[in-house]
Amino acid sequence: MKQLETKILESGKVIGDDILKVDAFLNHQIDPVLMAGVGKAFATAFKDMGVTRILTLESSGIAPAVMTGLEMGVPVVFGRKSKSLTLTDGLYTAEVRSYTKQTVNEIAVSKNFIEKDDVILIIDDFLANGQAALGLKSLVDQAGAKIAGIGIVIEKTFQPGRALLVDQGMKMVSLARIEKFEEGRVIFAPADI
Amino acid sequence: MKQLETKILESGKVIGDDILKVDAFLNHQIDPVLMAGVGKAFATAFKDMGVTRILTLESSGIAPAVMTGLEMGVPVVFGRKSKSLTLTDGLYTAEVRSYTKQTVNEIAVSKNFIEKDDVILIIDDFLANGQAALGLKSLVDQAGAKIAGIGIVIEKTFQPGRALLVDQGMKMVSLARIEKFEEGRVIFAPADI
Numbered sequence: 350m351k352q353l354e355t356k357i358l359e360s361g362k363v364i365g366d367d368i369l370k371v372d373a374f375l376n377h378q379i380d381p382v383l384m385a386g387v388g389k390a391f392a393t394a395f396k397d398m399g400v401t402r403i404l405t406l407e408s409s410g411i412a413p414a415v416m417t418g419l420e421m422g423v424p425v426v427f428g429r430k431s432k433s434l435t436l437t438d439g440l441y442t443a444e445v446r447s448y449t450k451q452t453v454n455e456i457a458v459s460k461n462f463i464e465k466d467d468v469i470l471i472i473d474d475f476l477a478n479g480q481a482a483l484g485l486k487s488l489v490d491q492a493g494a495k496i497a498g499i500g501i502v503i504e505k506t507f508q509p510g511r512a513l514l515v516d517q518g519m520k521m522v523s524l525a526r527i528e529k530f531e532e533g534r535v536i537f538a539p540a541d542i
Numbered sequence: 543m544k545q546l547e548t549k550i551l552e553s554g555k556v557i558g559d560d561i562l563k564v565d566a567f568l569n570h571q572i573d574p575v576l577m578a579g580v581g582k583a584f585a586t587a588f589k590d591m592g593v594t595r596i597l598t599l600e601s602s603g604i605a606p607a608v609m610t611g612l613e614m615g616v617p618v619v620f621g622r623k624s625k626s627l628t629l630t631d632g633l634y635t636a637e638v639r640s641y642t643k644q645t646v647n648e649i650a651v652s653k654n655f656i657e658k659d660d661v662i663l664i665i666d667d668f669l670a671n672g673q674a675a676l677g678l679k680s681l682v683d684q685a686g687a688k689i690a691g692i693g694i695v696i697e698k699t700f701q702p703g704r705a706l707l708v709d710q711g712m713k714m715v716s717l718a719r720i721e722k723f724e725e726g727r728v729i730f731a732p733a734d735i
Contacts, residue, residue: 378655379604379618381611407601408620411572412608418574425572427601462571 350390350524354537356383357503357525363533367505368449375474375502376409387524388416391472391500394522394542395421398497400470402426404463404485406456409474413502417472426462428485430454441491445484448477456484463492476501476523479510486517498522506538543583543717547730549576550696550718556726560698561642568667568695569602580717581609584665584693587715587735588614591690593663595619597656597678599649602667606695610665619655621678623647634684638677641670649677656685669694669716672703679710691715699731 360373374380391413403425405414411427418425432454434442440457447454463469471485482499489496498520504511505527514521521541528538553566567573584606596618598607604620611618625647627635633650640647656662664678675692682689691713697704698720707714714734721731 372652373654374617377619377622377652379608379611379620381608381618382615384608385612408604408622411601411604412618415572415574415577415605415608418572419578422575424567425574425605426570427572429570429601459565459570461566 350386350540350542352383352386353502353525354540356380357527357535361535363530363535366530367507369503369505369527369530369535371503375412379412381412384412384416387413387502388418388420390524390542391417391470391522392420394500395470395497395520398470399468400497401467402463403470403472404428404458404489405472406430406481406485410472413474413500414472417470417500421470423470424462426458428456428458428488430456441488443484443487443491446478446480448480456481456488458488460492463489463494465493467492467494468497469494470497471499472501473499474502476504476510476514477508479508479513482510482514486514486519500524503527543579543733543735545576545579546695546718547733549573550720550728554728556723556728559723560700562696562698562720562723562728564696568605572605574605577605577609580606580695581611581613583717583735584610584663584715585613588663588690588693588713591663592661593690594660595656596663596665597621597651597682598665599623599674599678603665606667606693607665610663610693614663616663617655619651621649621651621681623649634681636677636680636684639671639673641673649674649681651681653685656682656687658686660685660687661690662687663690664692665694666692667695669697669703669707670701672701672706675703675707679707679712693717696720 362370504523697716
């Protein structure tokens with residue numbers, strides 16, 4: 350997605366060898382016009398797949414997911430993150446390991462909002478090691494629902510996330526794919542759309 | 543906002559004397575079409591006020607704020623909640639007391655994303671005691687920026703939030719105003735628009 354790649358080059362900040370900070374338009378400040386474009390791109394990529402609901406993770410997944418939901422005319426559910434849940438009645442839960450932060454978080458979604466006849470589109474802001482996406486997939490699996498695929502705003506292709514997800518038979522669409530960082534500059538791989 | 547009141551009556555759940563659960567369309571699952579309507583309503587209410595940026599709080603404020611930002615053509619910043627911040631360099635922070643949960647959270651926003659010549663529209667999902675809105679106001683005040691006003695999706699008029707904010711000279715627009723709960727039913731006060 351050209352508009353997204355341009356924004357990453359203009360406003361993204363490369364920190365060290367493997368971190369891209371996009372808090373100017375995605376993770377802290379949000380560019381709503383760009384997010385509307387992201388929503389349109391995902392809606393096009395996953396049309397005709399019978400998607401009934403979108404699942405994402407708070408907080409940075411919400412803006413792209415809601416714009417996609419608006420385009421597709423389906424509700425959006427966001428999984429909640431928690432250090433450790435004491436009450437899990439009525440929830441599907443999964444553990445998500447963060448390699449960068451060296452932490453394990455629980456994520457949870459109410460059983461009311463994923464039903465077994467749902468066809469779920471998973472949306473997330475970043476894909477690196479794939480742990481958040483696998484956690485979201487686990488929530489859908491627990492509900493016995495189907496997964497239409499996974500839409501990722503920014504993928505780091507040099508980390509193992511995509512391989513893990515594709516190995517599980519998932520359709521994956523990333524709007525920007527980063528091949529590497531070279532002297533503080535972002536080098537893109539061809540995007541999926 | 544009629545469409546919102548209808549949704550509250552259809553999908554909201556009254557718990558006890560003073561809690562309304564709206565996780566079917568606002569706080570956990572999000573109705574993107576309704577949120578687009580919310581965004582249009584806020585954009586109309588605060589037009590011609592020179593708004594340059596929208597400030598909200600993760601996670602439930604993000605969807606209505608992003609839809610408002612899309613309508614107004616301005617960026618959206620979401621304040622982050624944290625139990626206690628150890629690193630506050632580069633952040634404006636404020637304490638927010640929750641009366642229902644009996645907790646105090648810190649909220650924070652990067653100094654990069656509120657500037658002193660900004661005119662900020664504050665958006666939040668709920669107004670009860672007004673503590674979150676006052677915390678957001680404090681972040682804007684610390685930056686030396688102006689506040690255009692506060693847009694609230696659902697206000698509980700029987701709690702003191704509005705009085706606190708109006709006392710400080712804030713323009714307030716609530717899209718649904720709940721006067722009371724009567725035998726598990728929601729009774730509305732006239733909304734602002």
